Amino acid sequence: MELLKALKWRYATKRMTGEKLDQHLVDQIVEAARLAPTSAGVQPFHIFVISNPELKEKISPIAFNQPQITESSHLLVFTAWDKMDPERIQAIYDYTNKERGLPLDKTADVVAGLNSLFSTFTEEQQHHHASKQAHIGFGMAxxxxxxxxxxxxxMEGFDKNQLDELLDLKSKGLMSCTLLALGRRQPEGDWLSILKKVRLPTEKFITEIK
Ligand SMILES: Cc1cc2nc3c(=O)[nH]c(=O)nc-3n(C[C@H](O)[C@H](O)[C@H](O)COP(=O)(O)O)c2cc1C
Incomplete structure (x- = not known):
């Protein structure tokens, strides 16, 4: 299967060449994240696609000077809603109903159910829920x-508070979750490039119940 071959080829690249990727490649990666399924279809996350060198320079110390930040072509910042806000939930359902040519009140019961559920969560739990959805898109990307x-x-090795401040995420009702540096590997000087990919053997990874 081609996907499995690709997943064996990929690795968490430590050094990149700085080469600029064709935009259509970046667009397809973002599109895969956009197509990710999310709980109740709410899509409570947002991606910043950063190719601006000055901004990447500013992010570098926030990510403990990991070289991939500035050596990447594009840096995707996955952010999630700070809370499961009823207004934003309503907006996504209104948008979906309009796109489907359905009456806006078609999903009123579902929206009421979601709001009732999230009202039992703390804000931190609501953000946690949103960031779990962002992680699905992250995996797809x-x-x-x-x-x-x-x-x-x-990458999750960065100071979330500092990045939120740099990108002014609070005013947008967002909080940073993860980074995905995109580029071309530079195997020389990358200690990880020659090491075997190691995962738990399948028999330890799954429990089969027939
Ligand atoms: C959520 C998450 C956060 C990670 N954070 C970093 C990071 O900050 N820096 C880094 O070099 N690698 C980071 N990694 C890479 C992992 O260490 C790596 O994916 C794992 O060891 C498996 O190796 P592989 O991806 O090369 O197969 C992260 C991976 C994930 C999924």
Whole structure:
């Protein structure tokens, strides 16, 4: 299966060449994240696609000077809603109903149910729920990059508060979750490039119940 071959090829690239990727490759990776399924279809996350070198320079110390930040072609910042806000939930359902040519009140019961559920969550739990959805898109983007032969480093090694401040996320009702550096691998100087990919053996990874 081609996808499995691609997933074996990919690795969390530590050094990149700085080469600029063709825009259509970046667009397809973002599209894979946009097509991710989310709980109740709410899509409570947003991606910043950063190719601006000055901004990447500013992000670098926030991500502990990991070289992939500035050596990447594009840096995707996955952010999630700070809370499961009823207004934003309503807006996504209104949009979906309009796109489907359905009356706006078609999903009133579903929206009421979601709002009732999230009202029992703390704000932190609501953000946690949103960030779990962002992680689904993140995984899709990682797989899409691999399938396109684009190197990608998933990253959570950064100071979220500092990045939120730099990107002014609070005013947008967002909080940063993860980074995905996209570019071309530079195997020389990358200690990880020659090491075997190691995962738990399947028999330890799954429990089969027939
Ligand atoms: C959520 C997440 C956060 C990660 N954070 C970093 C990071 O900050 N820097 C880094 O170099 N790698 C990071 N990694 C890469 C992992 O260490 C790597 O994916 C894992 O060891 C498996 O290796 P492989 O991706 O090369 O197969 C992260 C991966 C994930 C999924």
């Amino acid at each position: 990682i797989a899409a990059a691999a399938e396109l032969g684009v190197d990608a480093t998933p």
